[in-house]
Structures are given as C-alpha cells and as structure tokens.
Amino acid sequence: QKEVEQDPGPLSVPEGAIVSLNCTYSNSAFQYFMWYRQYSRKGPELLMYTYSSGNKEDGRFTAQVDKSSKYISLFIRDSQPSDSATYLCAMGDDKIIFGKGTRLHILP
C-alpha cells in the first residue's frame, strides 16, 4: 500500500459548486497534514496545514483530518475559475510525503 493516495482526476465542476478533494494515507505516525495548490507552470504553494484531527477553515477553504480513518479532505466553497489548479495533499513529520495531485477544473 502506498503511503499517500490521491485520485489524479481531472475533476470538473461548475462555478459556485462545493469541491471535495481527498487523500488517504497508511502511516499513522504522520503528525501534520497539508494542502498545496499548483498552477500550471508554477511551483506548489502552501494553502493550509493542520496538526490535529478535525476541521480548519480559511476563507472558502476547509481542511479536514480524520486520523482514525487516515483520511484528509479539502473543501472549497463557492468555487471560482481561479481555483482551477492541481491540488496536492502532503503529510509527514521529519519528511514530507506528497500525494500525486488532483487536477481541478472550475467551469465558468
């Protein structure tokens, strides 16, 4: 079983919809959990990170971690065309492990 699994998509949703992006992981020792956004021809940039189970909100973005199920999610409310990008989950402690990324298209 791979350490971090993420559906590559692509995922296409209409503007204004709620987007749900997910990752599963196998290593229960991971201590922090992150979401990165990568626009085409750019480097990944950190969106959010959290250390604990539960929800963390930042504007239209909510990160959710369920350590008991080894499952993390990113929700995007009121999605905009500018949210179209690849979203990478990441987790770790001394070492960060990245998911392969989900390509998201928000259709105007």
Added chain:
Amino acid sequence: EAQVTQNPRYLITVTGKKLTVTCSQNMNHEYMSWYRQDPGLGLRQIYYSMNVEVTDKGDVPEGYKVSRKEKRNFPLILESPSPNQTSLYFCATRTGPEAFFGQGTRLTVV
C-alpha cells in the same frame, strides 16, 4: 519578498553534457531540497540538506549530485544527463511543515 529562485527556467541539453541548476533562497531557512515532478509519479525528492555541508539522499538520488557550501544556495548537478532525467525540477526550502518552492526548471535531455 521571500523567494526561492531557480535558474534556468527551461533547459534543453544533450546526453552526457554536464549541467548545473542553481537554487537560491532569501529566507535564511536551514532545510533545502530538490524534487522532480513527472506525470503520474508526482513529486519525488532527489536530495535534501538540513544545513551547510550536510546533504542526504532522497527517494531518487541516482544520477544527481548536490552541494551546500553556503546557507542560501543549493545547486543540483547532473554530471552525465540521460533522457530519463527529462523532467520538471523544483527546489524548495522548508520551515516546520511549510515548504516554499521555486518556479521550477523544465529540463529536456535529448
């Protein structure tokens, strides 16, 4: 402005011709690393450095070298590039869980 700067952004080279991709950061971070990103394989770590003169192998170090002679710079060296090293390369710094990536270097080896 906090930055990780890579050069060049694009490079086409021939098999066997040594090349260096430079990386410089202005955030005074101790940790720096190199990744390659390939379709279907995601980001894979090549090498990392916890501090000056300290480097270690990542997940895919074969065919690459690095050096860390000063804190701000972490060049990636391909002594004898091969076509399977055609990829998108990212330099990154890190503090705690936060990683900061450069803009990327798209390398093609023919």
